[in-house]
Amino acid sequence: MTGTGIRLTAPAPGWAIDADVVVVGSGVAGLTAALRCTAAGLRTVVVTKARLDDGSTRWAQGGIAAALGEGDTPEQHLADTLVAGAGLCDEEAVRTLVTEGPAAVRRLIGTGAHFDTSATGELQLTREGGHHRRRIAHAGGDATGVEISRALVEAVRAAALRTVENALVLDLLTDEHGRTSGVTLHVMGEGQHDGVGAVHAPAVILATGGMGQVFSATTNPAVSTGDGVALALRAGAEVSDLEFVQFHPTVLFLGSGAEGQQPLVSEAVRGEGAHLVDADGVRFMLGQHELAELAPRDIVAKAIMRRMREQGAEHMYLDARHFGAAMWETRFPTILAACRAHGIDPVTEPVPVAPAAHYASGGVRTDLRGRTTVPGLYACGEVACTGVHGANRLASNSLLEGLVFAERIAADIAEGGTADSTAAPTPTVLPAEPAGTVLLPLIAPEARAGIQRIMSEGVGVLRSAGSLGTAAAALESVYEQAQDQDQDGCGPGKAAVPGVESWETSNLLCVARVLVAAALEREETRGCHWREDRPDRDDADWARHLVITLTPDRQPVLRRTATAAFPPVDPGPVAPAAAGRPATPPPADAPREP
Numbered sequence: 001m002t003g004t005g006i007r008l009t010a011p012a013p014g015w016a017i018d019a020d021v022v023v024v025g026s027g028v029a030g031l032t033a034a035l036r037c038t039a040a041g042l043r044t045v046v047v048t049k050a051r052l053d054d055g056s057t058r059w060a061q062g063g064i065a066a067a068l069g070e071g072d073t074p075e076q077h078l079a080d081t082l083v084a085g086a087g088l089c090d091e092e093a094v095r096t097l098v099t100e101g102p103a104a105v106r107r108l109i110g111t112g113a114h115f116d117t118s119a120t121g122e123l124q125l126t127r128e129g130g131h132h133r134r135r136i137a138h139a140g141g142d143a144t145g146v147e148i149s150r151a152l153v154e155a156v157r158a159a160a161l162r163t164v165e166n167a168l169v170l171d172l173l174t175d176e177h178g179r180t181s182g183v184t185l186h187v188m189g190e191g192q193h194d195g196v197g198a199v200h201a202p203a204v205i206l207a208t209g210g211m212g213q214v215f216s217a218t219t220n221p222a223v224s225t226g227d228g229v230a231l232a233l234r235a236g237a238e239v240s241d242l243e244f245v246q247f248h249p250t251v252l253f254l255g256s257g258a259e260g261q262q263p264l265v266s267e268a269v270r271g272e273g274a275h276l277v278d279a280d281g282v283r284f285m286l287g288q289h290e291l292a293e294l295a296p297r298d299i300v301a302k303a304i305m306r307r308m309r310e311q312g313a314e315h316m317y318l319d320a321r322h323f324g325a326a327m328w329e330t331r332f333p334t335i336l337a338a339c340r341a342h343g344i345d346p347v348t349e350p351v352p353v354a355p356a357a358h359y360a361s362g363g364v365r366t367d368l369r370g371r372t373t374v375p376g377l378y379a380c381g382e383v384a385c386t387g388v389h390g391a392n393r394l395a396s397n398s399l400l401e402g403l404v405f406a407e408r409i410a411a412d413i414a415e416g417g418t419a420d421s422t423a424a425p426t427p428t429v430l431p432a433e434p435a436g437t438v439l440l441p442l443i444a445p446e447a448r449a450g451i452q453r454i455m456s457e458g459v460g461v462l463r464s465a466g467s468l469g470t471a472a473a474a475l476e477s478v479y480e481q482a483q484d485q486d487q488d489g490c491g492p493g494k495a496a497v498p499g500v501e502s503w504e505t506s507n508l509l510c511v512a513r514v515l516v517a518a519a520l521e522r523e524e525t526r527g528c529h530w531r532e533d534r535p536d537r538d539d540a541d542w543a544r545h546l547v548i549t550l551t552p553d554r555q556p557v558l559r560r561t562a563t564a565a566f567p568p569v570d571p572g573p574v575a576p577a578a579a580g581r582p583a584t585p586p587p588a589d590a591p592r593e594p
Contacts, residue, residue, distance in 0.1 A: 003178075003236020003374065004552045007171045008506060009439045010498050013184055015197040019045040019162070021413060022183055022201040024169045024228065027057035029381030029402030030207030031152040035111070036410030038161050045199050046163045047185055049208075049223045052156065053149045056209045056221060056382065057399070060145030061266035061334060062128055063115075063138035064108075064403075065396035066101040069125045072133045074098040081397060084130040084296040085390020086527035087543050088241070090566055093387035096368055097397070097404050104403040105137065113151035115139045127271040128395035129249075130296040136396045142266055142332045148399065164193065168500050169208070169227060172235040172377060173198060180204050180376025183231075188500060203376055203413050206232065206364060207406070210382040211511050215357035216449075216456040219248055219264045225504040226511035228383035232364040233510060233550040234440070238373045240385045240547050240566070241362030242511070243518040246393050246528045247461045248358035249300040250276075252351065253315035254342060259452070262356050263338040265318055267395050270294055272331065274320035277350060278307055281319070298392045298528040301355040305461050308354070317350035355461050359398065361389040361528065362518075365547065367569035370409035375571040378413075380405040387566050391527025438552055441482040443509050445501035451478060451508055459516055464533040468520045475513050479554075514556045518546045521558050 023034045026048035037044040048055070067077045077098040082089050109115065115137045116124040125134040139147035156163065166188040173182040182200040187193045208228030212220025229239055250270070252263040270276070270293040275283050284307050289295035295303075304316050320328070325347045328336045332346075339346050364372050364379040366386050372379055380386075381402040388401050443451075458471030482496070496502040524538040525531050545561045561567060 003172075003174070004234055004438070004550050006234040006438045006440050006550065006552065006554060008234075008498075008503055009442050010170050010184065010186065010503070011196045013196050013198040015193050015195075017045065017197070017199055019043045019199055019201040021045070021203045021205065022047060022199045023205045023207060024048075024183065025055060025207030025209060025381065025383070026052045026153075027055035027207060027209055027381055027402065028148055028152065028399050029406045030055075030205070031156055032403055032406035033205050033207060033380060033410050034161055035152070035155055035159065036407055037413060038159050040410060040414035042414065044161060045201070046156065046161060047167045047169055047183070047199065048163065048165055049168055049227070051165055052153045052163060054221070054223065055149075056224060057402075058145045058149040059219065059221060059264070060148070060399055061142040061264055062268040062396050063126065063136040063144045064105060064148075064399040065128070065131065065135050065394070066105045066137065066400055067098060067135055068102055068105065068123055068137060069134055072135050074101070076133060077101070077135060080131050081388070081394045082390075084392050084394035086298070086392055086537070087390065087539060088527070088545065088564055089390035090387025093368060097388050097401060100404050100407075101400045104400070104407060108148065108151070108403060111151050111155050113139065113148050115144075115147070116141065126268050127294060128267040129270065129291070129294045129300060130394045131294070136268065136271070138268065140333075141330060142268065142334045145399075164199070168503060169231060170196070170503065172204060172231055172374070173200070174235070178375065180374060186500065186503070203378065205370070205409055206377065206379040206383050207381045207402070208383045210360045211508075212357050212360070214452065214455050214508050214512050214515070215460070216259045216452040217251070217262050218260075218357040219251055219262060220357070221261055225508050227504070227507050228379065229363055230507035230510040232372065232374070232377070232379065233514065233548075235374050235377065236549065237377060238365045238547050238549055239363060239514065240365045240545050241391070241518075242360065242515045242548065243522050243529045243546065244361035244389070244391050244527055245357055245515070246297055246359040246361055247301045247355040249297055249304055249355050250318050250353040251356035251358075252339065252342065252344075253354045256314050259449070263335075263342070264358075265335055265339075265351060265353055266332070267297070269318065269320055269332060269335065272320075272323070272327075274318050274323070276300070276304070277317050277319050278311060279313060279317070284316075296392055297395060298530070301461055301528070302530055304353075304355060315352045315354040318353045319350040320346055321348065321350070323347070357460075359393055361385075361391065361393050365566065365569065366405075368408065369412040370405050371412065371569055371571045373569055373571055377571070378409045380409055391529060440506060440554065442496035442498060442502040443478065443482050443505040444496040445505050447478050448501075448505045448508060451475065451505070451512055455512055459519060461530060463519055463529070463531050465520065465531075466533070468516055472513075472516045472520060475509065475516060478509060479513065514548055514550075517556045517558060518548060521546055
C-alpha cells in the first residue's frame with residue numbers, strides 16, 4: 001500500500017474487470033489518451049462519470065490555441081503563455097506545449113474534428129485575452145468543445161473501445177510494492193455494471209476535469225466536483241498550485257443569488273471587438289493594460305471587481321451591439337441563444353456580466369510525461385498541474401494541454417512498461433482492503449451548498465487573511481461534525497450513507513480545505529490569486545510553488561519549492577507512511593500544517 005491509506009467509505013467491490021490502462025474521464029484529454037493507448041495495442045478501459053460527451057470539454061466555447069496562422073510561431077505563443085502565468089510557468093512544459101501543439105491539433109482534425117474555415121479552406125483564427133496574435137481555432141462559431149467531443153466520441157465508438165459510463169471513480173488501488181493496480185468505482189445503474197466494482201490495471205490516467213463546483217457560481221458542469229484531485233490526495237500524490245483558481249471575467253450575470261453552472265460569454269466575443277463598459281457606458285479597461293479588454297483573464301477579472309466595488313454595482317456590461325444580428329447569429333449562436341433564453345438580446349442591449357469560478361490552474365503534479373508522484377498514476381487535462389499554466393491560464397491553452405500531454409502519457413505507457421499487452425490476462429480477483437486502511441467519514445449531501453457558499457464568500461476573486469481564515473474555520477467545522485458522527489448514530493448526528501452525493505460532497509470538502517490552506521499560505525497577489533491584504537507580487541519570497549500532500553489523519557501539509565521550477569517528479573515505489581506523518585515529508589526547514 002502506498003500513500004495515506006485513506007479511502008472513501010464504500011461497499012466492497014462486487015465485480016472486477018482487467019485492463020492494461022484505465023482512463024478516468026472522457027473529455028479531450030481522456031479520450032485522446034484512450035485512443036492513443038488503444039492504437040498502441042493496450043487493453044484500455046474508459047470510465048466516465050456521466051455519458052461520454054458530458055464532461056467539461058463540450059462547454060468550451062472559444063477554441064483551441066496553437067501557432068497555426070501565417071506569421072505566428074511557437075516562440076510567440078510561448079511568450080504570451082509565460083506572461084499570463086505571472087512568473088510561475090515551467091518554461092520547459094510551455095515549450096513542449098507550443099512546439100507539439102500545432103501537430104496535435106492537425107491530428108485532432110485527422111481524427112474527424114471540423115474547425116471553421118475560410119472560403120479558401122484556411123482555418124479561421126481569432127484572438128482571446130493575453131494573445132498578441134490570432135491563433136484560436138474554433139468550430140461552429142462558439143461550439144468548439146461540442147465538435148471536439150463529437151469527433152472523439154465517434155472515434156472511440158468506431159474503435160470499439162471498452163467504456164463504463166455513469167461511473168464515479170472512488171479510490172486508487174495499489175499493490176504490495178506501492179504501485180498503481182487500478183481503481184474502485186461505483187456505477188450508477190445505467191452503465192455496464194451496477195454498484196461498486198474495480199478495474200484492475202497497472203496504469204491509471206486521471207482526466208477527471210476540474211473542481212469548479214466547489215464554488216456556488218461557476219461555469220463548470222455539475223460533474224466537476226474535484227474527484228480526481230481528492231483521489232490523488234488520498235493516494236499520497238502531490239498536488240500543487242490549487243490557490244490559483246481562474247475566475248472567468250465575463251459570465252452572464254443571472255442575479256446575486258444565482259448558484260450552479262452559469263452561462264459563459266466567451267472571451268472570443270471580446271476578441272472580435274466587444275467592449276467592457278460600466279452602467280454609464282464607460283470603457284474602463286482602456287489604460288488598464290496594453291491589450292485593454294484582451295488583457296489576461298486575471299487582470300480583466302480584477303478590473304471588473306474594482307469597478308463594481310467603486311460603483312456599488314453587482315455586475316458590469318459587455319457591449320457588442322455593433323456586431324449586428326448577422327454576426328451574432330453566425331459567429332456566436334450558442335451565446336446568443338443562452339442570452340435570449342434569459343431575456344437578454346445582445347443584438348440590441350449590453351450583456352450583464354460578472355466573474356465566476358472557471359478553471360483550476362493547479363492540480364495533481366506531473367512531469368512532462370504526465371507521471372505523478374505515485375508510480376503508475378498519470379494525470380492530464382484540468383486535473384493535472386503540468387506547470388504550463390503557472391499562476392493564471394492563458395485563454396484556450398486548456399484544450400491544447402489536454403491533447404499534447406494525453407499523447408505524451410500514451411507514448412510513455414506504450415514505451416515503458418507499466419503495461420504488457422502481450423501477457424496473458426490474469427484471473428480477475430476482487431481486491432482485499434489493505435491493512436491500515438483508514439475509512440474517510442463521509443460528508444452528508446446537505447452540506448454541499450454550505451461548502452460552496454463558504455468558498456464563494458471567502459475564497460472568491462477577492463481574498464484576504466480574514467476572509468480565508470473565516471472560510472478555513474467554517475470548513476473545519478463541517479469536517480469536525482463528520483468526524484463526530486458514527487455509524488451507529490450515537491454521535492451528535494447520524495453518519496452520511498455511502499452514495500454518489502455523499503462521495504461527491506466529501507471530495508468537495510477535501511479539495512476546498514486544501515485550496516484554502518494554500519491560499520492562506522501564499523501571502524502575495526499573483527495571477528488569479530488576489531490577496532487584498534497583500535496586494536503586491538513578491539518574487540523574492542513567492543516566485544515559488546506550494547506542493548501539498550495529505551497525512552493519514554487527513555490534514556494537508558504544505559511545502560514551498562526552492563525556486564519557481566518544479567522539483568523532479570519521482571514516481572518510484574513509496575514506503576507506507578507511518579500513522580500521523582506526512583506521506584511525503586516536507587523539508588525540515590519548510591513544514592506547514594494549517
